[in-house]
Amino acid sequence: MPSARALPRDVSRLDELAAEFSKVERALGDPAALADPREYARLTRRHRELLPLVTLLRERDGLEADLAGARELLADPDMLDLAAGEVQALEARLAEIESELVVLLLPTDPDDAKDVxxxxxxxxxxxxxxLFVMDLLRMYTRYAEGLGLKVAVLDASESDLGGASKVVAEITGDGAFRAFKWERGVHRVQRVPATESQGRIHTSTVTVAVLPEADTAEVQLDLSEVRIDVFRSQGAGGQGVNTTDSAVRAVYRPGTPDEIMVVCQDGRSQIKNREKALQVLAARLAERERIAREERERSDRAAQVGSGDRSEKIRTYNYPQNRVTDHRLEGEGKNHPLDSVIAGALGPVVANLARAQRELQLIQMGEEGQHGAA
Structure with missing residues (x-):
C-alpha cells in the first residue's frame, strides 16, 4: 500500500467532519428528530459513519499533547532514556493514526448503507x-445471516432437479449494499454435474445483479408508464397462497425497448406484493441509469479499469480443485477454499476486494497530488 504519510494531510476536511459530527450529536438530542423516524435513521447512520474518524481525531489530539510533554523531558538527563522511549512510541502511534485517517477520508459509496x-x-x-443459482442463493443467505442481515425471496422461477432459472431476493439491514456490491457480475462454476455419467467437468455461469434499493427522491417512477397485473401465486408459500390473486406483475413501458418486468409473489397480500414489485422496479431503473452513466464516463476516459458490471466474469468456483478464484484480485489473495466460501464465509474475499479498492484510491490520490504540485 502506498505510504499514507506521503499524502497531504487534509486538515480542513477533518475539521469539517468533526464539526459535522458535533452537529449530528446535537440533532440526535433534539425531540424533533425523534418525531421523524426517517430523519432519525439518517442521523443515526451518519453518526455511526463519523464515529471512527472522530475517535481517531480525539486520540490524536491526546497523543500530541503527551508527545509535547515527553519531548520536554528529553532535556532532563535523568529522564532522557524513559522520555526517548515514550517519544518513539507516541510518534509511531501518531503515524498509524495518520494512515488510518487517510483511509477514512477516502471517498465512500453513498449506497453502502442501503438495502439490496x-x-x-x-x-x-x-x-x-x-442448480448453481440455488447454491449461490444458499451461500448468500448464510453470508447475510452471519452479518445480521435478513434475506427474503421475492420471486423464484424454479426448474427441474431443484434448481431455478431466476431468483429475486431482498436483503435488508445496515450495510447490506456494502457487503454485497462486490458480487455483481458473472460467476462461473466448474464441476461434474450430478447427471454426468462420464465424470466430465462442465462449465456453467450465473449472472448476479446487486441493486441498491432506490429512494423515491432518486427515481421518479411515473405510474402511468407501469402496467400492473395480478394473478394467482405459484409454488409453496403457506396455506391459501394458491387460492387468491395475490401475486403482482409490474411492467414498465410494456411493449417498448425500455420494458422492464418485475414479479413479486412472496407475500399473501396483493398490496404488499405490489409495493415490493414497484420497489424492485425502481431499483432496476436506478441500476439502468448507473450502467448508462458508467458507459458515458468510460467513453470519456482513455484508460479504463473494470466497472464490475454484469458483463464481466468476476469469479470462478472450481470444485475439483476446491478453489474459488476472484479475477479482480492478484497474487495469493485471489484464491480461497471453495468449501468455506460456498458455506457462506465470503468475508475474506470481500475484505481483499475492499483493500484492493482502497489501495487503488490511495494511488490515485497520490497521483492527483503530484499533478497538482506540478
Missing part, C-alpha cells in the same frame, strides 16, 4: 446453471 435487491439468473449450462 439481489437477482440471480442462470446463464450458460442449462440445468446445471439452475
Amino acid at each position: 435487491i439481489l437477482e440471480l439468473r442462470a446463464g450458460a449450462g442449462g440445468a446445471e446453471a439452475g
